[in-house]
Amino acid sequence: MRDLKEFNIPFIGLKQGSHLFEYEIDNKFFEAFNFEEFHNSKINISLDFVKKSSLFELTFSAKGVVNVDCDTSLEPYDQEIDGSFSMIVKFGSEYNDDNDEILIIPHEDYQINVGQFIYELIILSVPSKKVHPKVLDGTMDSEALKKLKELQIGNENPIEKEETIDPRWDKLKDLRITEKNT
Template identity: 30%
Template sequence: MKSLQQYSIPYTGLKLGVHQFEFEVDDTFFREFEYSLVKSGKLKVDLELEKQETMMILHFRISGEMMLGCDVCLGNYPYQVEIDERQIAKFTGNVDLEEDTEEIIVLTKNENEINVASLIYEYINLAVPYINRCDDEGNTEWCDQEMIKKLRELSGGSGEESEDVDPRWEALKNIKK
């Protein structure tokens, strides 16, 4: 977890107003999270922190490329990502008075820095599509041609309809007429 220390921002010494921070996210970052959907990538994080009297507004702009595994051919392929997210961090005087929510992070008076690594990780993983597929299945340099060939063989040949149709289905087709 030492490599995630670079994502800590000491906010106690910051003046009120807008502050800019930049972070690089690479394979080392993803290795820190054991069950990450993303195993490798090269992303840039532009963080705009607006410090106010009672809160901070964190605006994340994450862009770059991450490698995902295709659900069809199982090969890795690059996936471009552009993420724009906002998070609010609220200052509170009492330690046990309030708890974090999805929209607001609560910072107590005992804390003096905020680590944004978990937020960056969460935003990147939320950008991963539900179904991962190569852009042009079977025709790209990233697609595993051997796997596509094997899948076609195992799925029953050329993909044409079988001529052996159960006669009961033919009888049902005649009912519509």
């Protein structure tokens, strides 16, 4: 990942209080992370950066659309995303991002790059199973869906099913088990 300088926030010159940063994200942003699953993207990020005397509170909000392939039909569609994420940034002796909600940066740092946090927010806001809306409402007409219906278990014709039974198993139907009273 190359350095995304436009996502650097030089906090050393900021006054205490709330500051709003806004970013427009497109596919060029994802190229920096070598992420190529989105055909197109247009996402607005809003970052509420609250500077306090000994820490920062960051609240990220993402709203927009990414064009992705449906996992079922492989057809591209626009997936709306809407997500938010909050974290606290504290100062310490060395960088530590072991906790998802608390980031510790060295005392000598004078800026923070929020690009990685924006990337993670967007990726986690996209559903893990991406399904085209037309697949959900049953109006999708694609070759992939037709093939899936053909291969679906339980879609067999009962007449064909009887014809495919091995005749050796039919002999077992003739056996009757009788219970003995003891």
